[in-house]
Amino acid sequence: MVIQKMHEMGIRSEHAYMAAMASIGLTVVAWAGSLKMEPGLDLARxxxxxxxxxxxxxxxxxxxxxxxxxxxxxxxxxxxxxxIREQQKAS
Known part of the structure; x- marks a missing residue:
């Protein structure tokens, strides 16, 4: 039911996959940023x-x-x- 509602709102699988890839990149940025912004704190934070x-x-x-x-x-x-296949055939 939730997936159906998301689909009806226009959210597609490609959007979720892009968000996943972006969150992987954001993970690295958050980790590195936390290290640099608060150098006095330990690596655990x-x-x-x-x-x-x-x-x-x-x-x-x-x-x-x-x-x-x-x-x-x-x-x-x-x-x-x-x-997509039809567009490829047409061009």
Whole structure:
């Protein structure tokens, strides 16, 4: 039901996958930023910030898989693939 609502709102599997990849990059930035901004603190604080953001990626990948499954069942993923193939044939 949640996946269906997300799909109806226009959120697609590609969006979730992009968010997952961005959160991986943000993990590195958060870790490095925490190290540089608070040099007096130990490495554990930077690790906690990196891990906090890093836990988002599996969630987004899971949502991407669920949305992809819904799109395949709904037919919207297949229609998109067919549209791309037709555009490639036309050009």
């Amino acid at each position: 930077a690790d906690r910030w990196g891990l906090f953001v890093g836990e988002w990626a599996p969630t987004f990948f899971g949502l991407g898989l669920a949305l992809s499954h819904y799109e395949q069942h709904d037919g919207t993923l297949t229609a998109t693939v067919h549209e």
